Amino acid sequence: MTEKYIIKQLSIFSENKAGKLAAIAKIFLDTGVSIQAFNIAEANNFGVVRAIVDKPEVAFNEFAKQNYALQYTDVLAIKMKDVPGGLYEVANLLGGLGINIEYAYAFRSGEYGALIVKVTNPREAALKIVEAGIELLPAKDYNF
Amino acid sequence: MAYYNEKIETMPKGELAKLQYQELKKLVTRLYDSSAFYHKKMDETGVKPADITSITDITKLPFMKKTDLRDNYPDGLVCVPHDDLVRYHVSSGTTGKPTVVAYTQNDIDLWSECVARSLVSCGIGKKDVLQVCYGYGLFTGGLGLHYGGEKVGATVIPASTGNSERQIELIQDLKTTVIACTPSYFVHLIDVAKKMGVDFKKDTLLRTAILGAEPWTDAMRRYIYAESGVTAHNIFGTSEISGPMFTDCSELNGMHICGDIAYTEIIDPKTGEQLPPGEKGELTITVLKKEAIPMIRYRIGDITSIIEGDCACGRTSPRIDRLQGRVDDMLIIRGINVFPSAIEHALLKNPYLTSHFMIEVSRTGPLDDMLVKVELKPDAMTDSITGLMEMQMRTERALRDALNVSAKIELCPPNSLPRFEGKAKRVIDHRVI
Numbered sequence: 001m002t003e004k005y006i007i008k009q010l011s012i013f014s015e016n017k018a019g020k021l022a023a024i025a026k027i028f029l030d031t032g033v034s035i036q037a038f039n040i041a042e043a044n045n046f047g048v049v050r051a052i053v054d055k056p057e058v059a060f061n062e063f064a065k066q067n068y069a070l071q072y073t074d075v076l077a078i079k080m081k082d083v084p085g086g087l088y089e090v091a092n093l094l095g096g097l098g099i100n101i102e103y104a105y106a107f108r109s110g111e112y113g114a115l116i117v118k119v120t121n122p123r124e125a126a127l128k129i130v131e132a133g134i135e136l137l138p139a140k141d142y143n144f
Numbered sequence: 145m146a147y148y149n150e151k152i153e154t155m156p157k158g159e160l161a162k163l164q165y166q167e168l169k170k171l172v173t174r175l176y177d178s179s180a181f182y183h184k185k186m187d188e189t190g191v192k193p194a195d196i197t198s199i200t201d202i203t204k205l206p207f208m209k210k211t212d213l214r215d216n217y218p219d220g221l222v223c224v225p226h227d228d229l230v231r232y233h234v235s236s237g238t239t240g241k242p243t244v245v246a247y248t249q250n251d252i253d254l255w256s257e258c259v260a261r262s263l264v265s266c267g268i269g270k271k272d273v274l275q276v277c278y279g280y281g282l283f284t285g286g287l288g289l290h291y292g293g294e295k296v297g298a299t300v301i302p303a304s305t306g307n308s309e310r311q312i313e314l315i316q317d318l319k320t321t322v323i324a325c326t327p328s329y330f331v332h333l334i335d336v337a338k339k340m341g342v343d344f345k346k347d348t349l350l351r352t353a354i355l356g357a358e359p360w361t362d363a364m365r366r367y368i369y370a371e372s373g374v375t376a377h378n379i380f381g382t383s384e385i386s387g388p389m390f391t392d393c394s395e396l397n398g399m400h401i402c403g404d405i406a407y408t409e410i411i412d413p414k415t416g417e418q419l420p421p422g423e424k425g426e427l428t429i430t431v432l433k434k435e436a437i438p439m440i441r442y443r444i445g446d447i448t449s450i451i452e453g454d455c456a457c458g459r460t461s462p463r464i465d466r467l468q469g470r471v472d473d474m475l476i477i478r479g480i481n482v483f484p485s486a487i488e489h490a491l492l493k494n495p496y497l498t499s500h501f502m503i504e505v506s507r508t509g510p511l512d513d514m515l516v517k518v519e520l521k522p523d524a525m526t527d528s529i530t531g532l533m534e535m536q537m538r539t540e541r542a543l544r545d546a547l548n549v550s551a552k553i554e555l556c557p558p559n560s561l562p563r564f565e566g567k568a569k570r571v572i573d574h575r576v577i
């Protein structure tokens with residue numbers, strides 16, 4: 001029952017070099033894939049581009065065809081109230097549920113905001129979160 | 145255990161050293177008297193034949209290089225009357241003039257005996273049918289294997305190179321048991337046979353391959369055995385020392401360099417110092433009994449090491465490891481000799497990396513910095529930054545262990561580094577020295 005909340009995020013290996021991000025963005029453009037949420041994590045000389053898109057398979061196949069190193073990562077999207085303290089409320093609740101966040105990034109869509117979280121066991125976490133009465137956004141809203 | 149010349153091949157090491165000394169003394173004395181080139185060279189070094197009192201005194205003698213042959217083109221180094229020559233071979237130089245090598249009848253006989261000993265050490269004998277798919281002609285490969293094969297009494301097929309389908313037909317029709325060719329050509333033959341519907345394991349008697357003339361790896365040996373059931377032996381030699389001469393024995397653990405024929409040294413390519421067994425350096429060979437163009441302390445230009453310990457086959461001559469790249473490719477990083485091939489070897493042990501890499505060397509202040517860029521395998525991708533950094537650090541540790549000098553690793557996306565056709569140019573040296 002928590003399966004619908006599992007969002008397939010694309011994690012793409014990239015060099016920390018000018019132009020590399022543009023090259024990645026161009027592939028999304030060329031394949032007609034629209035980006036819902038986006039984040040870049042950087043290390044010394046490389047980065048991982050994380051993207052939530054409407055057609056992950058289409059994008060994945062094209063990136064793979066162009067020899068990118070990439071993988072799917074299961075993440076959750078927690079709805080946040082668009083008011084001061086919205087993030088605090090969510091973070092606090094997750095802490096209370098004993099859910100450890102590996103990384104998170106926020107984005108806004110329409111009248112609400114959402115927090116994308118990568119947790120160790122997303123299915124188990126989704127169940128706990130829903131049972132605690134926090135609203136999770138279903139995958140279909142992102143990965144059509 | 146079969147030997148071609150048991151007495152010499154299993155001679156106790158002390159006795160062998162004495163024999164080597166006697167041969168070297170004779171050779172140096174003859175050269176000092178008959179070779180204007182070597183006489184001058186010895187005088188410049190300040191060494192006389194009388195200074196050679198044991199085989200270890202060989203280090204007093206000057207080196208020879210390929211340029212010595214090239215500078216004395218075509219026959220300036222020949223030190224026997226021309227009537228005594230029975231053959232020339234010519235190698236096409238990659239740069240400039242070719243090099244010419246000349247042989248007396250004794251030279252040909254000795255070369256053939258050397259190949260014969262090597263073939264017997266691979267388990268080859270009278271019962272075998274040897275298909276020689278090295279080029280016949282100016283190149284030494286074809287004729288070298290041919291004469292050695294005849295000497296052990298095998299039936300030799302002088303197939304030479306090319307026409308792969310015909311080669312496979314010959315293997316089937318003439319019941320070839322041994323093939324001699326380059327490793328890449330044999331891998332190609334495996335593919336051609338498959339396309340022809342020929343299974344080497346079931347449809348042929350081919351069981352042994354003598355592969356050389358280009359670098360190859362143990363991984364290729366395993367691949368060849370799995371695909372064709374053929375045990376592949378490595379053969380080494382260059383035209384300057386006669387031609388193909390030395391193979392690994394049935395133990396498949398290094399190539400025996402027949403001690404009565406050639407004296408093997410590994411030297412530091414920078415200082416010329418002799419290195420102990422196990423240490424990597426430049427292979428240097430003295431052919432003790434060559435008549436027409438003797439080569440003393442000839443610097444082959446290939447990197448390898450002498451394998452320590454005795455071989456289970458009973459042969460007492462030293463063994464050398466696979467050739468691991470050329471001296472010209474050697475880098476000196478913080479005073480330590482580093483070979484790109486050693487870097488490649490260390491990288492290939494990591495399942496998450498491809499074999500594509502580049503080396504960048506620079507200098508900040510007094511210290512050299514080495515950066516190794518290597519491509520990540522697409523399926524090794526992880527979403528975790530710490531996971532990727534862990535791969536990077538693990539590779540850095542592996543390189544430091546293998547090279548004794550530290551290098552920074554940079555993980556790169558697949559397909560982002562240059563691809564090379566032919567000889568790879570993997571080193572970019574930014575140092576201004």
Ligand SMILES: [Zn+2]
Binds near residue numbers: 394400455457458459
């Ligand atoms: Zn042996």
